Amino acid sequence: MIIRKLELSNFRNYEKITASFNEGINYIYGENASGKTNILEAIYFLSLTRSFRTSEIDSLIKKDQGFARIFAQIDEENVKRNIEISFDKNRKKVLLNNRKVTKISELNKFINVISFIPKNTNLLKDAPKERRKFLDIYISKYSANYLKVISDYQKILKERNDAFKSYNINKTLIEILTRKLIELNLLAFKFRNKFIKKINENLSEVYKNISLKDNNVEIKYLSFINEQDDERVIANKFKDIEEEEYKRKQTLIGIHKDDFEIYIDSKNVSLYGSQGENRMSVLSLVLSLYFLAGDSKPIIVLDDVLSELDEKHEENLLNYLADFNQVFITNTAKSQYFHGKYYFLDNKVLKEE
Numbered sequence: 001m002i003i004r005k006l007e008l009s010n011f012r013n014y015e016k017i018t019a020s021f022n023e024g025i026n027y028i029y030g031e032n033a034s035g036k037t038n039i040l041e042a043i044y045f046l047s048l049t050r051s052f053r054t055s056e057i058d059s060l061i062k063k064d065q066g067f068a069r070i071f072a073q074i075d076e077e078n079v080k081r082n083i084e085i086s087f088d089k090n091r092k093k094v095l096l097n098n099r100k101v102t103k104i105s106e107l108n109k110f111i112n113v114i115s116f117i118p119k120n121t122n123l124l125k126d127a128p129k130e131r132r133k134f135l136d137i138y139i140s141k142y143s144a145n146y147l148k149v150i151s152d153y154q155k156i157l158k159e160r161n162d163a164f165k166s167y168n169i170n171k172t173l174i175e176i177l178t179r180k181l182i183e184l185n186l187l188a189f190k191f192r193n194k195f196i197k198k199i200n201e202n203l204s205e206v207y208k209n210i211s212l213k214d215n216n217v218e219i220k221y222l223s224f225i226n227e228q229d230d231e232r233v234i235a236n237k238f239k240d241i242e243e244e245e246y247k248r249k250q251t252l253i254g255i256h257k258d259d260f261e262i263y264i265d266s267k268n269v270s271l272y273g274s275q276g277e278n279r280m281s282v283l284s285l286v287l288s289l290y291f292l293a294g295d296s297k298p299i300i301v302l303d304d305v306l307s308e309l310d311e312k313h314e315e316n317l318l319n320y321l322a323d324f325n326q327v328f329i330t331n332t333a334k335s336q337y338f339h340g341k342y343y344f345l346d347n348k349v350l351k352e353e
Contacts, residue, residue: 001111001296002326003043004080005073010065012038019350022341025318025327029334030345036330039350040115040301042070043328046083047113047141049092049104058089074111076296081110105144112141112298116286116305121279124270128259135260138289139195141298146191153184157251164249181254182234188255189225195292196221196260202291207264207284209320212312215264217284222259279308290324297325306331 003021008014013035028036037053041060044052051060061068069086084095094101101107123130140147160177163170196219207217225234237253245252262269262281269281283305290298300321306314306329315337321327322340334342342353 001074001076001299003046003072003111003299004075005071006039006043007069007071008039008042009069009071010062011042011068011070012060012062014038014348015062015065017348017350019343020352021326021328023326024324025321025329025338025340026343027335027338027340028328028330028343028345028350029332032332034345035348036345037117037303039345040117040303040328040330043072043299043301044113044115045070046072046085047108047111048137049085049087049094049107052115052117057087057092061087061089072111076110083107083111103144105140105147108141108144112293112296113301114138114141114286114289114298115301115303116283117303118307120282120286121275123282123285124262124273124278128257131260132256132258135192135195135258139191142195142292143191146188149184149187149191153181153188153255156181156184157254157256161250164245164251169246178238179235181251182231182238185225185234185255186229186231189223189258192223192255192258193221193227198292199285199288202288203284206288206291207280210284210287210313210317211280212316217281218263219285220261220263222261223255224253224257225255276308300324300327302327302329304330306335311337 007018067088071084074081086093204217318338344351
C-alpha cells in the first residue's frame with residue numbers, strides 16, 4: 001500500500017497542507033519544530049485513529065479551530081481508496097470511499113502504518129505496560145479477533161476486581177468471572193506467543209542488516225502461562241493463589257501482567273545493552289513488523305531516526321529501507337547517503353525537490 005496524496009486541515013500547526021508522495025523513501029527535512037513529526041503523526045493516525053504522541057485528541061486540533069481533517073489517497077495493487085477522518089474533541093467520523101466506517105479494525109484492513117519515534121528507544125527500559133501496549137497495538141493491526149479478546153479481557157478483569165472489593169463478596173460471581181478470565185487468558189496468550197514467534201523469524205536478520213553485526217537477536221515472552229498449558233492448568237494456577245487474592249482483593253495473575261525482553265545472543269538488552277544496542281534492538285523490532293503482513297506491506301514512518309546514527313549506520317539503514325514499499329523519514333537536514341525524493345518543510349509548506 002502506498003499513500004499517494006495527503007491533505008491536512010487544522011491538524012496540529014497546519015491550517016491547510018497538501019502533498020503528493022511516492023514509493024520508496026520519502027525524506028522530509030526542515031528545522032526543528034517546523035511540523036515534520038506532525039505529518040508522520042497524521043499518517044499514523046490514518047490506521048488507528050489515534051496518535052503516537054498523545055491520547056488527548058483535542059491537542060491535535062489547531063488552536064482556535066473546532067475540528068481537524070485528514071484525507072489520504074491510498075494505492076494498493078492498482079486499487080485506489082480514499083480515506084477521510086474528521087474529528088473534534090468529542091467524536092470522530094471515518095469515511096472509506098465516502099462510506100462511513102464504524103469499526104477501526106475494518107479501517108486497518110486498508111491502511112497499516114508502523115512507526116518508530118524517539119521515545120521508542122526507551123521501550124525496553126520503560127514500565128512493562130508500555131511493552132504490553134506495543135504488543136496490543138500491533139497484534140490488533142493483524143487480527144481484529146485479538147482486539148476483541150483484549151477488550152473482553154479488560155472488561156472481565158475489572159468486574160472481577162470490583163467483585164473482590166464488594167462489601168459482601170459474592171464467591172459464586174467470582175468463580176464465574178474466573179472461568180471466563182481463564183478462557184480469555186489462554187486466547188490472548190496464544191495470539192501474543194504466535195506473534196512473537198513470527199517476529200523472531202526475521203528479527204536477527206533485520207538487526208544484522210541495520211547494525212552490521214551478526215548476532216542472534218530474540219524476543220523472549222514473559223507470562224504466567226506456559227506454551228503447553230491448557231485451561232485446566234491455568235485454573236490450578238488461579239486456585240493456588242485464591243486465598244491471597246481474597247486477602248488483597250484483586251486479581252494477582254493474568255496476561256495484564258505479561259512482559260517481553262530482547263536478548264542479543266545471551267545478553268538482556270534492557271539490563272546490559274548499550275544505548276546503541278537498545279536503539280538498534282527496538283528499531284529492528286519495529287522493522288520486523290514489516291515482514292508479517294504478507295503481500296500487503298505496511299507503510300513505515302520513522303521520526304528523527306538518523307540523528308543518533310554514525311555515518312556508516314546511516315548509510316546502511318537508508319540502503320536497507322530503499323527496498324521497502326513506502327517509508328517516511330524526517331530529519332533536520334539532507335543526507336549525503338540518500339539520493340531519492342526529498343521534501344523540504346519551510347513555513348508550513350512542503351516543497352518537493
